[in-house]
Amino acid sequence: MLTQLVALFAAFLLxxxxxxxxxxxxxxxxxxxxxGGKVAQDDGSLPTRYRVMSLVSAAFMGLLFLVILSAGGVGGAGLLSAEFVTWACxxxxxxxxxxxxxxxxxISKIERWVMGSTTACLAAxxxxxxWVF
Structure with missing residues (x-):
């Protein structure tokens, strides 16, 4: 039960x-x-190469979404091998x-507090x- 809750919480953050x-x-x-809050253009959007990096990051988050749900035995638990899931985690x-x-x-307060907290929870x-479950 605890592993499923951890997996669902992490999946939500991802x-x-x-x-x-x-x-x-x-x-x-x-x-x-x-x-880092340093690459935003004058209008607040990202330059093209950083937009592409964001798409790659979103796809990677999708893979990690599957990994964490599989690790917690939620949803498609049999989709990925146990060894792959352990090493991916x-x-x-x-x-x-x-x-x-x-x-x-x-330098961005939002990135420091919101994203920093989010990634700390995901690391945990x-x-x-x-390593534990």
């Missing part, structure tokens, strides 16, 4: 992050809350720890799934 990244890719003017833990460090050092969830 989905929200993916939606945020898709919105950035579509030109929504939230550029100050992403990529461990790799995602490292990724989100590094991402949290970057978010916390951002993936660590639990990859």
């Amino acid at each position: 989905a929200a992050n993916a939606i945020f990244q898709v919105a950035l890719a579509a030109g929504v003017r939230w550029g100050a809350a992403a990529y 461990r790799g995602a833990t490292v990724l989100f720890v590094l991402n949290t460090a970057g978010n916390l050092s951002s 969830a993936f660590a639990l799934m990859g």
Whole structure:
């Protein structure tokens, strides 16, 4: 039960992050809350290459969404091999720890507090799934 709750919570955060990244890719003017708050254009949107990076990030969040649900035994639990899921969770833990460090050092308050908290929670969830559960 606890593993399913952790997986669902992390999946919700990943989905929200993916939606945020898709919105950035579509030109929504939230550029100050992403990529260190340093690359937003004058209108607040992202330059083209960062929009592409946001689309790649959204796709990656989709893969991690499947991984965390599989790790928690939710939904398509048999879709991915157990060994792949374990190693993917461990790799995602490292990724989100590094991402949290970057978010916390951002000049953007939104990125520092909102995204930093989000990635810290994701690091904890993936660590639990990859090493504890």
